[in-house]
Amino acid sequence: MRISxxxxxxxxxxxxxxxxxxxxxxxxxTVVTMxxxxxxxxxxxxxxVAKRFEEANPDVDIELIYAPHDAxxxxxxxxxxxxxxxxxxxxxxxxxxxxxxxxxxxxxxxxVDKDLLDDMTESNIAQGTYPIxxxxxxxxxxxxxxxxxxxxxxxxxxxxxxxxxxxxxxxxEEFEGYLDKLSKLxxxxxxxxxxxxxxxxxxxxxxxxxxxxxxxxCDLIDRKTWVAGGTLDSETCVKAMTMMQDWVKKxxxxxxxxxxxxxxxxxxxxxxxxxGHWFYAEASAAMxxxxxxxxxxxxxxxxxxxxxxxxxxxxxxAKNPEIAGKFVSFLLKDKEYRDYAKSQSAFPGLKxxxxxxxxxxxxxxxxxxxxxASKTAVARPPHPAYPTLTSAFMQAVxxxxxxxxxxxxxxxxxxxxxxxxxxxxxxxxxxxxx
Amino acid sequence: xxxxxMSAPRPAPGAKRPGRRRDRQRFWQELGxxxxxxxxxxxxxxxxxxxxxxxxxxxxxxxxxxxxVRFVGLLNFQRIFSDPLFWTSLWNVTRxxxxxxxxxxxxxxxxxxxxxxxxxxxxxxxGMFFLPAxxxxxxxxxxxxxxxxxxxxxxxxxxxxxxGGTIQPIDWLGDPNxxxxxxxxxxxxxxxxxxxxxxxxxxxxIPDELYDAARIDGAGPLRRFWHVTMPGLRPTHVFVLxxxxxxxxxxxxxxxxxxxxGPRESTETVVHYMVxxxxxxxxxxxxxxxxxxxxxxxxxIALLQRQLLRRFDV
Numbered sequence: 001m002r003i004s005x006x007x008x009x010x011x012x013x014x015x016x017x018x019x020x021x022x023x024x025x026x027x028x029x030t031v032v033t034m035x036x037x038x039x040x041x042x043x044x045x046x047x048x049v050a051k052r053f054e055e056a057n058p059d060v061d062i063e064l065i066y067a068p069h070d071a072x073x074x075x076x077x078x079x080x081x082x083x084x085x086x087x088x089x090x091x092x093x094x095x096x097x098x099x100x101x102x103x104x105x106x107x108x109x110x111x112v113d114k115d116l117l118d119d120m121t122e123s124n125i126a127q128g129t130y131p132i133x134x135x136x137x138x139x140x141x142x143x144x145x146x147x148x149x150x151x152x153x154x155x156x157x158x159x160x161x162x163x164x165x166x167x168x169x170x171x172x173e174e175f176e177g178y179l180d181k182l183s184k185l186x187x188x189x190x191x192x193x194x195x196x197x198x199x200x201x202x203x204x205x206x207x208x209x210x211x212x213x214x215x216x217x218c219d220l221i222d223r224k225t226w227v228a229g230g231t232l233d234s235e236t237c238v239k240a241m242t243m244m245q246d247w248v249k250k251x252x253x254x255x256x257x258x259x260x261x262x263x264x265x266x267x268x269x270x271x272x273x274x275x276g277h278w279f280y281a282e283a284s285a286a287m288x289x290x291x292x293x294x295x296x297x298x299x300x301x302x303x304x305x306x307x308x309x310x311x312x313x314x315x316x317x318a319k320n321p322e323i324a325g326k327f328v329s330f331l332l333k334d335k336e337y338r339d340y341a342k343s344q345s346a347f348p349g350l351k352x353x354x355x356x357x358x359x360x361x362x363x364x365x366x367x368x369x370x371x372x373a374s375k376t377a378v379a380r381p382p383h384p385a386y387p388t389l390t391s392a393f394m395q396a397v398x399x400x401x402x403x404x405x406x407x408x409x410x411x412x413x414x415x416x417x418x419x420x421x422x423x424x425x426x427x428x429x430x431x432x433x434x
Numbered sequence: 435x436x437x438x439x440m441s442a443p444r445p446a447p448g449a450k451r452p453g454r455r456r457d458r459q460r461f462w463q464e465l466g467x468x469x470x471x472x473x474x475x476x477x478x479x480x481x482x483x484x485x486x487x488x489x490x491x492x493x494x495x496x497x498x499x500x501x502x503v504r505f506v507g508l509l510n511f512q513r514i515f516s517d518p519l520f521w522t523s524l525w526n527v528t529r530x531x532x533x534x535x536x537x538x539x540x541x542x543x544x545x546x547x548x549x550x551x552x553x554x555x556x557x558x559x560x561g562m563f564f565l566p567a568x569x570x571x572x573x574x575x576x577x578x579x580x581x582x583x584x585x586x587x588x589x590x591x592x593x594x595x596x597x598g599g600t601i602q603p604i605d606w607l608g609d610p611n612x613x614x615x616x617x618x619x620x621x622x623x624x625x626x627x628x629x630x631x632x633x634x635x636x637x638x639x640i641p642d643e644l645y646d647a648a649r650i651d652g653a654g655p656l657r658r659f660w661h662v663t664m665p666g667l668r669p670t671h672v673f674v675l676x677x678x679x680x681x682x683x684x685x686x687x688x689x690x691x692x693x694x695x696g697p698r699e700s701t702e703t704v705v706h707y708m709v710x711x712x713x714x715x716x717x718x719x720x721x722x723x724x725x726x727x728x729x730x731x732x733x734x735i736a737l738l739q740r741q742l743l744r745r746f747d748v
Contacts, residue, residue, distance in 0.1 A: 073714070074714065077496050077713060080497040081497055101500065102497060102498070200693075200695075201694035201695070201696075255605060256608045256696075257582070257583060257584035257605050257607050258583075259583075387714065387716055388716075391710070395519075398695075398699070399699060401697075402610050402696070402700075403698060412518070412519075416715075419513070420715065420717070423717070424499065425501050427501070428501070
C-alpha cells in the first residue's frame with residue numbers, strides 16, 4: 001500500500017514536471033481572443049467550435065470572453081478603455097458604424113474565405129458595411145426579422161383574415177380592429193405581446209418598435225441630414241407612438257413584469273405576439289400547429305420590418321488578424337454550429353445556410369420572415385451616434401408606454417440625440433454626407 | 435510645576451530642548467504610520483476626485499474618439515440642470531431616502547430590541563436576522579424580482595390570500611406608482627441587519643446600573659424604555675440616520691437590476707443617471723459633472739447632519 005502511494009506520488013510529480021515542460025512550449029501558441037454574448041446554448045456552441053478549431057490547429061488557442069447581452073456595449077467600452085480589445089468581437093449590427101468610426105474594426109474582406117463573402121445575402125452585406133467607405137467590416141451566419149405570430153384558434157374565432165404574404169399584410173385598421181375583437185374573446189387575457197418583458201433598457205425596443213414608426217412614415221432620425229429633431233418628434237411619429245400607448249392603456253399589451261412567454265404559456269393568454277424569428281423555436285415547441293406566422297402590419301402606406309443581428313468583426317488591434325479571420329471562417333462553416341443555429345430557428349444570412357433551412361424556404365413556416373427581408377427590411381440608422389440614439393429612444397418608449405405625453409417624450413429624445421451629434425462635431429465625415 | 439522644573443536638568447544653552455526633539459520624533463513616527471493611508475487616499479480617492487472635476491468641464495467621451503476633447507466650461511452642468519430627468523432622479527432618491535429610513539431603521543431598531551432580550555439561542559437568532567445583510571444585493575434583487583412577479587408572483591398571491599381576493603394583483607415593479615415603494619421594501623429588508631448590529635451595540639452600551647436605579651425608583655418597562663433606553667441610544671440614532679441617508683442617496687444596484695430606472699423614470703436615481711450617461715451614452719465628461727453634483731449634495735447632507743450631531747452633544 002505504502003509503496004503504491006509512493007509510486008503514485010512519483011507519477012504525479014513526473015506528470016506535473018511534464019506539465020511544466022509543456023507549459024513552456026505552450027508559450028509558442030498563438031492566442032486569439034473572442035468576445036461574444038448569447039444564451040447558454042450559443043455559448044456552448046461557440047466553446048465547441050473553438051475546441052474543434054484548436055484540434056485542427058494545435059498551435060492556436062482560442063480564448064472566449066463572454067459579456068451579457070444587455071450590457072454588451074458597456075463591457076465593450078470597458079475593454080477599449082483598458083486596451084484589451086479582443087481580436088474577434090461579436091457586435092450588434094447597428095453599433096457597427098460607431099465602432100468603425102471610432103477605429104476599432106478593420107476591413108474583414110481580406111481576412112475571411114472568399115466563398116463566404118460570395119455566400120452572403122444582400123441584407124447580411126448591408127449590416128456589415130460601413131456607409132462611409134462602403135467596405136465590409138463584419139460578417140455573420142445569421143440575420144434577423146420580426147414577424148407577427150398569431151394563435152390560430154383565436155384568430156379563427158374572430159374570423160380574422162390571415163395574410164398570405166408580405167404584400168397583403170394587415171393594415172392598421174384591420175390590426176387594431178382585430179386587437180379590439182381579441183380583447184373581448186374568452187380565454188384571451190392580452191390581445192398582443194410586444195415583448196415588453198425583455199426590459200426597458202434593451203435593444204429590442206429600437207429594433208422592433210422603430211419599424212412601426214418607419215411604416216407610419218417617419219423615422220428615428222433623418223437619414224440624410226442626420227438630425228433627429230423634426231423627424232423623431234414629428235407629428236407622424238407622435239401619432240404612431242400615441243397609437244401604441246393607446247394599446248397599452250386599453251390593457252391590450254402584455255406588461256413588462258409578466259415575462260416573455262405569455263403567448264404560449266398555459267392557457268395561451270396572449271393572442272398575438274410581435275416577436276423575433278428566434279421566438280418561433282420556443283413557441284412552436286409549445287403550441288405545435290396552433291401558430292400562424294404573419295408579416296408585420298402596415299401602420300402607414302408601406303410595411304417595414306427590422307433586420308440586422310449579432311455579427312463577427314475583427315478588431316483593428318488584433319495581433320494575428322489572419323488567424324482571427326481563419327477562425328471566423330471556420331466558425332461560419334462549422335456544421336454543428338449551423339445545426340445548433342437551425343435548432344434555434346436562426347434566420348439565414350448566408351445563402352448556403354438558407355438553402356439548408358427548410359423553416360425559411362418557400363412554404364416553410366417562417367418563409368414570410370425571409371420574404372420580409374427582401375421586401376420591407378430597413379436597417380437601423382447606420383450612424384456613429386447610434387448608442388445615444390437607441391438609449392434616448394428606449395427612454396422615450398418607457399415613458400410613453402407608462403402614460404407620459406408622446407410629443408414631450410420624443411422631443412426630449414430628439415434633443416438628446418442632436419446634442420450628442422453636436423458634441424461630436426457632427427461625427428465627421430458623417431456631417432458632410434448628404 | 436515649579437518643583438518639576440527644579441528637578442529637571444537644565445538644557446545646555448543652544449541645544450534643542452529634549453521635549454522638542456521628542457515632539458519631532460513623534461511627528462515622524464506618526465507620519466510614518468498615517469503615511470501609507472495618506473498616499474493611498476491621495477492616489478485612489480483625492481486625485482480621481484480632482485480629475486473628475488476637470489473631466490466635468492470637458493466633452494471627454496468614454497472611449498477615445500477621432501474628434502478632439504474640448505474644454506467646455508460649465509456646459510455640462512448647465513445641461514444637467516436643464517435636464518428634467520436629472521431633477522426627477524434627484525427627487526426619486528429623496529423620496530427613496532424619506533421612505534427607506536423609517537422602514538429600515540425601524541425594522542433594525544425593533545429587531546435589535548427583540549434580540550437584546552435574554553432569548554434562548556440568542557446568538558443563533560442574531561445570526562439569522564443578520565443573514566440578508568451578508569447576502570449580495572444582486573442575489574437579493576434576483577430573488578425579490580421573482581417574488582414581485584405580476585400578476586401571479588408569490589407576493590401577489592399572499593396579498594390576494596390575506597385580502598380574500600379583494601385586492602387586485604399589484605404590478606410591483608411595472609407600475610410607476612408602486613415601483614419605488616417595492617424597491618424600498620427590498621432594500622430595507624436587505625440592509626437592516628447592519629443598522630440592527632449598531633443598535634445592538636448601542637443597547638449593550640447602556641449600563642445595567644441605570645436600569646437597576648430606574649427599577650428601584652419604581653419605573654415600569656415602558657418608562658424604563660422612554661427614560662433610559664431612548665436617551666442612551668441618542669448617539670446611535672444619529673449615527674444610524676447619517677449612514678442610512680448617505681447609503682440611500684447612492685441607490686443604484688437595485689434599480690440597475692430590477693427596473694433600469696423605469697417605469698416612466700419613477701425609479702431613476704442620480705447614480706443610475708450618471709452610469710447611464712457615462713456608459714450607455716459614453717459621455718464621460720457629462721457623467722463626471724453628475725458625480726461632482728452628487729458629491730456636493732452628499733457633502734451638504736453630511737455637514738448638516740454633523741451639525742445635528744453637535745447639537746446632541748455627541
